[in-house]
Amino acid sequence: xxxxxxxxxxxxxxxxxxxxxxxxxxxxxxxxxxxxxxxxxxxxxxxxxxxxxxxxxxxxxxxxxxxxxxxxxxxxxxxxxxxxxxxxxxxxxxxxxxxxxxxxxxxxxxxxxxxxxxxxxxxxxxxxxxxxxxxxxxxxxxxxxxxxxxxxxxxxxxxxxxxxxxxxx
Numbered sequence: 001x002x003x004x005x006x007x008x009x010x011x012x013x014x015x016x017x018x019x020x021x022x023x024x025x026x027x028x029x030x031x032x033x034x035x036x037x038x039x040x041x042x043x044x045x046x047x048x049x050x051x052x053x054x055x056x057x058x059x060x061x062x063x064x065x066x067x068x069x070x071x072x073x074x075x076x077x078x079x080x081x082x083x084x085x086x087x088x089x090x091x092x093x094x095x096x097x098x099x100x101x102x103x104x105x106x107x108x109x110x111x112x113x114x115x116x117x118x119x120x121x122x123x124x125x126x127x128x129x130x131x132x133x134x135x136x137x138x139x140x141x142x143x144x145x146x147x148x149x150x151x152x153x154x155x156x157x158x159x160x161x162x163x164x165x166x167x168x169x
Contacts, residue, residue: 013122033121035078042116043076046128049169050074061088061109071112071132078118084156086113086136087149098148103140107133114167115160119153128167129160 019029040054043063047054052066052074062073077085087098088106113136115129139145144159151159 013125015122018122030121030123033080033118035080035082035118038078038116038118039076042078042118046074046076046114046116046167049128049167061106062111064114071130073110073112074130075106075110075113076116077113078116079153079156080118080121083150083152084115085148085150086140086145103149107137115156127162129162129165130167131160131165 015026015029019026022029024032043054046052047064047066050064050066050069052064052069054064055062060073061075063076064074066072066074086103088102090096090102111133113131113133115131117127117129136145136149139151139159140149145151
């Protein structure tokens with residue numbers, strides 16, 4: 001394990017400090033954590049970890065730019081309660097629908113997806129998974145991802161074992 005990997009694995013989220021800074025109890029803070037409420041925080045966290053920059057003020061197909069990595073344009077996603085989606089955010093949520101054309105455009109535009117495992121709402125250090133767009137396309141074309149480019153949470157963790165898909169710093 002190199003120095004940056006060791007630092008990364010030892011670094012943990014301090015939920016007490018986070019909640020205290022906001023004037024909340026740990027329980028109150030944890031109850032605010034969801035995929036959407038934590039989206040910008042996850043994007044910035046990943047940018048910082050990878051020495052990149054978070055895309056702000058532009059609606060691009062990716063969230064983080066890392067010019068010194070193999071995967072330079074990264075879409076950041078949180079894993080919480082529902083299925084895990086590779087679809088564009090415009091295809092997720094109430095009143096929105098999936099368009100394959102938009103999804104394929106996203107895959108042509110970015111290089112990888114980084115998934116932040118927030119299932120326990122920051123009560124432990126989130127695991128970070130990186131999946132290339134090539135892998136996502138392969139799984140979509142083979143039917144492993146459903147017709148909305150999503151997969152159930154338990155299936156996600158079977159398809160993408162952490163040891164193989166761990167975000168490399």
